[in-house]
Amino acid sequence: MKRLLSGNEAVARGAWTAGAVVGSGYPGTPSTEILETFALYPGVYAEWAPNEKVALDVAIGAAYAGRRAFATMKHVGLNVAADSLFYAAMTGIEAGLVIVSADDPSMHSSQNEQDNRQYAKFARIPCLDPADSQEAHDFTISAFNLSEQFDTPVLLRLTTRVCHTSTTVEITEQRFTPSERIKYPRNIAKYVMVPANARRRHGVIEHRIQEVSQYAETFPHNRMEMRSPRLGIITGGIAYQYAREVFPDASILKLGMVYPVPSKMIKQFASMVERLIVLEELDPFIEHQVRLLGIDVYRGNQDLDSSKSIFPVVGELNAQIVRVSAIEAGLIQDIHDHEGFQISGVELPQRPPVLCPGCPHRGAFFVLSKLKVPVNGDIGCYTLGLTEPLNAIHTCGCMGASIGVAHGAAVAGDQERHVAVVGDSTFFHTGIPALINVLYNRSNVITIIMDNRVTGMTGHQDNPGTGKTLQGKETVEVDIEKVVKALGFTHVKTVNGYDVENIEKTLKEWMKMTEPAVLITREECALLPEARMKYVPLEVIEEKCNGCTMCFRVGCPAISKSEKLDPQYQRPLAVIDPALCTGCEICAQVCPRDAILFRNQVLPKAEV
Amino acid sequence: MENHRFVLVGVGGQGTILASNLLAEIGLLLGLDVKKAEIHGMSQRGGSVVSNVVWGNPVYSPVIGQGEADTLIAFEKLEALRYLPLLKLSGRVFINCHKIEPITVSSGKQVYPGDTVIENALRQRASMILWIPANEIAEKIGNIRVANSVMIGAVLKTLEIDFEYGIKALEKVIQPQYRELNLQALTAGFEWQPE
Numbered sequence: 001m002k003r004l005l006s007g008n009e010a011v012a013r014g015a016w017t018a019g020a021v022v023g024s025g026y027p028g029t030p031s032t033e034i035l036e037t038f039a040l041y042p043g044v045y046a047e048w049a050p051n052e053k054v055a056l057d058v059a060i061g062a063a064y065a066g067r068r069a070f071a072t073m074k075h076v077g078l079n080v081a082a083d084s085l086f087y088a089a090m091t092g093i094e095a096g097l098v099i100v101s102a103d104d105p106s107m108h109s110s111q112n113e114q115d116n117r118q119y120a121k122f123a124r125i126p127c128l129d130p131a132d133s134q135e136a137h138d139f140t141i142s143a144f145n146l147s148e149q150f151d152t153p154v155l156l157r158l159t160t161r162v163c164h165t166s167t168t169v170e171i172t173e174q175r176f177t178p179s180e181r182i183k184y185p186r187n188i189a190k191y192v193m194v195p196a197n198a199r200r201r202h203g204v205i206e207h208r209i210q211e212v213s214q215y216a217e218t219f220p221h222n223r224m225e226m227r228s229p230r231l232g233i234i235t236g237g238i239a240y241q242y243a244r245e246v247f248p249d250a251s252i253l254k255l256g257m258v259y260p261v262p263s264k265m266i267k268q269f270a271s272m273v274e275r276l277i278v279l280e281e282l283d284p285f286i287e288h289q290v291r292l293l294g295i296d297v298y299r300g301n302q303d304l305d306s307s308k309s310i311f312p313v314v315g316e317l318n319a320q321i322v323r324v325s326a327i328e329a330g331l332i333q334d335i336h337d338h339e340g341f342q343i344s345g346v347e348l349p350q351r352p353p354v355l356c357p358g359c360p361h362r363g364a365f366f367v368l369s370k371l372k373v374p375v376n377g378d379i380g381c382y383t384l385g386l387t388e389p390l391n392a393i394h395t396c397g398c399m400g401a402s403i404g405v406a407h408g409a410a411v412a413g414d415q416e417r418h419v420a421v422v423g424d425s426t427f428f429h430t431g432i433p434a435l436i437n438v439l440y441n442r443s444n445v446i447t448i449i450m451d452n453r454v455t456g457m458t459g460h461q462d463n464p465g466t467g468k469t470l471q472g473k474e475t476v477e478v479d480i481e482k483v484v485k486a487l488g489f490t491h492v493k494t495v496n497g498y499d500v501e502n503i504e505k506t507l508k509e510w511m512k513m514t515e516p517a518v519l520i521t522r523e524e525c526a527l528l529p530e531a532r533m534k535y536v537p538l539e540v541i542e543e544k545c546n547g548c549t550m551c552f553r554v555g556c557p558a559i560s561k562s563e564k565l566d567p568q569y570q571r572p573l574a575v576i577d578p579a580l581c582t583g584c585e586i587c588a589q590v591c592p593r594d595a596i597l598f599r600n601q602v603l604p605k606a607e608v
Numbered sequence: 609m610e611n612h613r614f615v616l617v618g619v620g621g622q623g624t625i626l627a628s629n630l631l632a633e634i635g636l637l638l639g640l641d642v643k644k645a646e647i648h649g650m651s652q653r654g655g656s657v658v659s660n661v662v663w664g665n666p667v668y669s670p671v672i673g674q675g676e677a678d679t680l681i682a683f684e685k686l687e688a689l690r691y692l693p694l695l696k697l698s699g700r701v702f703i704n705c706h707k708i709e710p711i712t713v714s715s716g717k718q719v720y721p722g723d724t725v726i727e728n729a730l731r732q733r734a735s736m737i738l739w740i741p742a743n744e745i746a747e748k749i750g751n752i753r754v755a756n757s758v759m760i761g762a763v764l765k766t767l768e769i770d771f772e773y774g775i776k777a778l779e780k781v782i783q784p785q786y787r788e789l790n791l792q793a794l795t796a797g798f799e800w801q802p803e
Binding site: 004108132160161164165166167168241242244245316318319320321323341342343344345346347348349350351352353354356357387388389552555557559560561572579 | 645
């Protein structure tokens with residue numbers, strides 16, 4: 001049966017078919033839908049872990065216990081989980097273990113660009129790199145089999161275009177039934193990585209990767225497609241699609257396993273074509289392995305110093321980019337209109353991502369922008385506090401970085417009072433140890449935990465604070481305020497995220513103290529179904545508004561400048577779009593002329 | 609057949625992704641190979657959204673580069689302009705006569721271009737431009753959220769695709785409780801005549 005599935009849905013289906021019974025992960029674009037989909041299948045356990053390292057440990061534990069398991073994350077999540085990746089590579093497993101890394105070339109929704117195929121080489125584990133949803137499905141099944149055959153974790157490396165592209169997939173209704181359950185291993189030489197054991201294991205895994213390398217020669221997803229002998233292309237992952245599109249007549253060596261590579265097959269392929277190129281996205285990962293075999297890779301008119309031949313090392317590829325590079329390298333004739341059309345005579349207004357109308361993070365950011373203090377941000381919707389007109393985020397690096405960075409600036413003697421802003425899910429992810437550090441090492445950092453009751457930016461996933469699991473079960477709701485107080489903070493307060501006055505009063509008071517403090521701004525995300533039920537669009541009373549612009553400074557997409565002008569100052573009046581306004585009242589609170597009606601003023605009018 | 613490449617653009621919350629699901633399903637029902645690629649950006653609401661649908665036999669690249677799109681379907685006027693460079697010379701544009709001001713405009717920093725400016729820019733590239741009052745039509749049906757189906761109805765009509773394929777695709781893609789409303793919208797778009 002053929003179905004249109006996204007790469008992520010296909011991985012979930014493949015994992016189910018392969019008999020995986022445990023999936024753990026942390027949400028992150030473009031990986032999130034894998035576990036969300038897997039969680040819906042019968043006979044599986046799926047969970048959101050607080051972070052990727054915990055997720056991978058969970059999958060490892062399940063695989064030690066003889067059950068097929070996998071962990072999912074975005075590329076930068078594997079940095080967090082790297083510690084676990086390396087010990088799992090050393091110990092091996094009792095049942096199939098797959099690590100899914102969803103890379104984000106061009107950083108559509110990420111802080112840095114990295115090629116996680118490198119992790120496979122670094123940890124000496126095989127890496128599979130699918131080119132479409134069918135392969136995402138099939139490679140997932142292969143990955144579990146390979147894992148057991150060679151007693152190794154396997155890295156399934158996806159990219160945004162594979163994750164979020166839907167293509168047709170042939171699936172089966174049959175599910176692999178794992179062999180009988182085993183007793184949890186007491187094999188300390190293999191599973192206890194004290195130095196004496198670890199030293200022995202390092203030799204074992206170096207030998208293992210040699211064996212996988214031999215196996216790669218016959219791995220069915222490494223294949224030669226012979227067409228014209230004039231040009232041969234070695235490629236893997238999504239780049240295969242661009243190779244077929246731009247060079248329809250070329251011969252192709254398509255590597256499903258990009259580490260380790262089949263050296264005999266590569267040599268054979270190279271000998272069958274007149275000119276050999278490597279086409280891959282991001283790092284010259286395959287190319288370096290090919291060149292180490294002593295094989296000449298055609299570089300066009302490039303100088304020998306550049307580390308990657310012909311195609312860009314930065315950013316996502318597409319057929320157009322591949323075509324332009326190929327023309328420059330003299331591989332194909334310039335037949336297309338690739339000159340890049342520019343719109344002339346129009347200034348195109350940008351549409352940057354913004355905090356949504358009714359976003360509960362807006363209140364604190366409005367206050368922070370007034371206070372003009374340095375604000376160290378973190379990863380989540382609230383990173384958007386950086387945008388105009390709020391301009392209230394000044395650093396943002398990775399998950400959980402805000403608090404540590406603020407502490408670092410403070411202990412370095414920076415004279416300004418540092419604020420760290422972190423979301424609820426990010427607090428659970430890696431915020432807690434950094435917060436302990438603030439307390440233990442006595443800096444004066446003010447931390448604001450913006451608790452919108454959900455993991456927001458990745459599309460509303462549950463987390464330890466929501467009281468629900470990934471599979472919809474009721475569970476404990478970890479109370480952030482109690483956790484913070486239990487650590488030993490004395491200045492801790494929870495306020496409503498929309499309560500501008502209270503947030504401002506509290507922060508101003510704390511700025512005068514020398515101790516650290518934690519403010520929790522709590523209000524559910526305005527896009528949650530329960531929140532949507534409560535929308536009451538507010539109204540501007542034109543007679544009272546004089547166009548003072550105060551309400552524009554909250555940066556809400558629902559408020560704009562109307563075409564009507566204030567008669568005295570000739571300034572545009574404010575107007576609220578009822579289709580966008582949720583009635584959060586932040587604008588009404590900041591209006592100095594009471595020109596914006598509050599919910600309880602709008603409601604009676606509607607009832608009349 | 610030659611590949612037919614559609615770029616669908618809009619603003620977060622307008623149903624751009626759902627419309628591309630519909631178009632992808634129609635391609636499958638026509639017996640074609642289909643790929644659909646979307647980008648999930650940083651913001652849930654109010655950001656620019658783009659989705660690519662490619663029909664062909666077979667389709668390799670799911671991504672549409674500069675000057676490669678046969679058809680541009682814009683659910684918001686400014687977004688039509690933003691993604692115009694993707695359209696091939698003599699391509700088609702379906703544009704919803706609907707404006708959503710970005711924050712850069714409402715804050716007074718930039719100016720939203722007028723319809724004539726947009727039309728003139730589109731003319732530099734497109735051989736056919738259809739301005740469709742999809743939001744108005746959807747509002748009459750009872751919910752502006754089905755403006756996306758109105759647009760797809762108009763696309764089916766122009767591409768001379770049997771309406772039956774649209775109905776079948778709706779059944780596969782849209783949840784049962786919203787099917788009737790979307791069917792009305794698809795029909796209204798299909799029957800809509802430019803003045």
